[in-house]
Amino acid sequence: MFFADAALLAECPEYRDLHQLDQHICFWCECPKNKLGDYVPPDKHHPRQDHNLYRTLADANTKVAKAELSSRHVHQGFTMFQHIPCIVSDLPKPDHLHTMQIGMLDHLQKWIFHIMKTNERLDKYNAIWLSMPAYHDLTPKTKSYEEVSHWNGKEMKEMSRYLLGVVTQSLRGGSHAQHLIFNRVIQCIRALLKFYIFARYKCHDDATLSNIEDALCCFHAFKDVFVLGRAGKNAKAKANALKAELVKKRKVDKETNAESSTPSKKWREMNSWRDYISHEIDVSKELDADFNFLKIHLMSHWVEQIHRYGALPQYSAERHEQAHRTNLKDG
Numbered sequence: 001m002f003f004a005d006a007a008l009l010a011e012c013p014e015y016r017d018l019h020q021l022d023q024h025i026c027f028w029c030e031c032p033k034n035k036l037g038d039y040v041p042p043d044k045h046h047p048r049q050d051h052n053l054y055r056t057l058a059d060a061n062t063k064v065a066k067a068e069l070s071s072r073h074v075h076q077g078f079t080m081f082q083h084i085p086c087i088v089s090d091l092p093k094p095d096h097l098h099t100m101q102i103g104m105l106d107h108l109q110k111w112i113f114h115i116m117k118t119n120e121r122l123d124k125y126n127a128i129w130l131s132m133p134a135y136h137d138l139t140p141k142t143k144s145y146e147e148v149s150h151w152n153g154k155e156m157k158e159m160s161r162y163l164l165g166v167v168t169q170s171l172r173g174g175s176h177a178q179h180l181i182f183n184r185v186i187q188c189i190r191a192l193l194k195f196y197i198f199a200r201y202k203c204h205d206d207a208t209l210s211n212i213e214d215a216l217c218c219f220h221a222f223k224d225v226f227v228l229g230r231a232g233k234n235a236k237a238k239a240n241a242l243k244a245e246l247v248k249k250r251k252v253d254k255e256t257n258a259e260s261s262t263p264s265k266k267w268r269e270m271n272s273w274r275d276y277i278s279h280e281i282d283v284s285k286e287l288d289a290d291f292n293f294l295k296i297h298l299m300s301h302w303v304e305q306i307h308r309y310g311a312l313p314q315y316s317a318e319r320h321e322q323a324h325r326t327n328l329k330d331g
Contacts, residue, residue, distance in 0.1 A: 212303055
């Protein structure tokens, strides 16, 4: 009798290393790195990872084979799955813990923080966060949002139940321009939480699967409202360099027109330059920011995975992580 592996539960870096893939490469399909943040309709998925082909190319060990592997972002070398009777790309299963709770929901928290800080709503957000009652099985809040340094999977799961209400109340009021942004923020958060909640169902039908796909489509439609929160170190460094350059330009302009400017004109020019610099910095960050990271792409496979393997909670790493912590405590 021979046993065949049916599932492998791990975090994304572990899948990457076990499958000999480059960083930020989907272990289910051959989606290009620069397309990871795009919405993928159910009927337009990228080709699946073909590990039999990769094995053949690795065994050939020719320049052409190596170039082909490199173009597919696959490393040459031995993998533990080479001689195991299984379809390698079928082993990874959707994981609520790593993909959603400490993955997408963690990203969402950071994006919300950026929106609150940019629009001077952080104090209000912290106050409403602390005012959440210990209803039913909710944990009483003893720290404001800013004071929490680390979120675990259980806290993220609990937070998903009231996050939309806290954000909605925090974004009440403001100018017309802010209302347009705030409405998109709320729509995006609602869609991602809807996706997460429906994906946690323990049984599904056509209606629930349709709700999951619709929520994912809606999330991608509104996610650009958070694009400035996606600016990485390089984008921020580039924006800071631009800001320094514009500030110097403003200083030269101020000195040139110092004698001919009246106090009211100076005030108007200062406000005009401030708005111009802020706009140019935002444009610079938007041009260099994107949503091309792996976990946002993995959600596009979940409806397909539910069709193939059933409800997803059975594959969540939560219970295994909890068992690991228990074993550590017990020695």
